[in-house]
Amino acid sequence: MTTTGKSAAVSHVGKVRSNNQDSGYAGQYLFVVADGMGGHAGGDVASAIAVKRITETDRAYSSPHDAEFALRTALLAANSLLAETVFEHAELTGMGTTVSGILRVNNQIALAHIGDSRIYLLRGNVLTQVTADHTFVQRLVDSGRITAEEAAVHPRRSVLMRVLGDVDASPEIDTAVLDTRSGDRWLLCSDGLSSYVTDDKMHLALSTIPAAQSAAERLVRDSLDQGAPDNVTVIIVDIDDSADSSHLPPVTVGSAAVPLVFENDVVRRPLRLPSLLLHPLKASPPEDSHFEPESDDYLTALIQEDRRREVRRQIGWLAFIVIVAGLIVAACAIGYEFTQRHYFVGAENGRVTIFQGVQQDLGPISLSHVYRSTTLQLDDLPLYQRDTVEATINADSIEDAERIIEQLKSVGTP
Incomplete structure (x- = not known):
């Protein structure tokens, strides 16, 4: 049919x-x-x-x-x-x-x-x-x-x-x-x-x-x-x-x-x-x-142009990544520098110690370090002051931290 x-x-x-x-x-x-x-x-x-x-x-x-x-x-x-x-x-x-x-x-x-x-x-x-x-x-x-x-x-x-x-x-x-x-x-x-x-x-x-x-x-x-x-x-x-x-x-x-x-x-x-x-x-x-x-010649030219475009695109992305990474590093450096303008008093190996930085950590990165370890033993302090030091005491400056140490020495056990 x-x-x-x-x-x-x-x-x-x-x-x-x-x-x-x-x-x-x-x-x-x-x-x-x-x-x-x-x-x-x-x-x-x-x-x-x-x-x-x-x-x-x-x-x-x-x-x-x-x-x-x-x-x-x-x-x-x-x-x-x-x-x-x-x-x-x-x-x-x-x-x-x-x-x-x-x-x-x-x-x-x-x-x-x-x-x-x-x-x-x-x-x-x-x-x-x-x-x-x-x-x-x-x-x-x-x-x-x-x-x-x-x-x-x-x-x-x-x-x-x-x-x-x-x-x-x-x-x-x-x-x-x-x-x-x-x-x-x-x-x-x-x-x-x-x-x-x-x-x-x-x-x-x-x-x-x-x-x-x-x-x-x-x-x-x-x-x-x-x-x-x-x-x-x-x-x-x-x-x-x-x-x-x-x-x-x-x-x-x-x-x-x-x-x-x-x-x-x-x-x-x-x-x-x-x-x-x-x-x-x-x-x-x-x-x-x-x-x-x-045409074969023109097709080859287009392919080469595409390859150049891909290379430019990759270079552009690489430059972008480098710039972003640089900005991140710069931000981290500025942030870290800001933290190092702070001090606090705490305990280290049984001694009252002055720390530079802040108490927080950023993952595995510590944002503080020992500035100066004093001769004042933690055990020489009354219980209340001892607990306060272990909890850390913020200081506005290194001078303020030194004053806190002197105050603790004055109440410490002779």
Whole structure:
């Protein structure tokens, strides 16, 4: 029986950005998500242009390999359109977009992917990330330079190495043909979801909420609960071979759902190529998005820069520790000097003794020492004075301590 599917598409601007730079499309055969970059007047245009061009491939194909070729060709055509748009609208220089899409052909899908939007597959009770991020840190993970845990908190964790845009005329696009089966649930999303919602939470929503629309809305809501500093777009495709399965009307969401607007008068900060595309992992105001072209030389330069940054960070922490330690030592020295301005009279080896310092100890460190041991024996004193000396008698100065000794001698036993 021919496999069909039901789908849902939801996009939200998030709680920080002023416009939605994501675009998404859920059609009869085609499902695609794009995350634009290039600032307020560029990212939305880039993702919208790409998705509008790629939706032209939403039709039946005789084989999944034909669909794979059509999808790859559409992404390259979208890349050319972006370059042409930048040529006509110089204020959009530096814009680009990620794209992740699938085309269904019977019981298989053709997949095309570039950037850090993602495609997941829930099969049975196992959620698998199908695509690999084209980011700087993913290259570091793949080469064994850092672990996946280190990548999650790396300062360059979302520097893109590959996107559609006006930089590379022939960008490298990942494509594949995969089998699918009844009961599979496919998830396409921008990094507004994957960067802020854990795989466990995604798995929970996908595995426990039967309706595609409800599951997509739940995932978007999970992102909003994390502060949603970035746009978030979610597309869910359910594969169902039941006879009563029906296709929903095509749905376009995000910036591709509205007419394109070119804001020539928008004041944009200067862009440089190459530059950085940063999506913070924590909920914080997102910066304009940029792109770093992929090359071995440039990757090596980034790694060396990261190493220098790590060395500077370690030196900074070492200097901080040294300064703090110095302050602590200075405070201790000042405090100890203060204690040595005090005196008291007590007993030492059965004799009345003058001590310099205070009676308290700081752990194993004594804050007093013998200043002068007198010839007056403790046993020569009356019981009351003896107990008083053993309990120690505070003196305001060394002169005051000497007077106390003389007073004790005057009442001592001859």
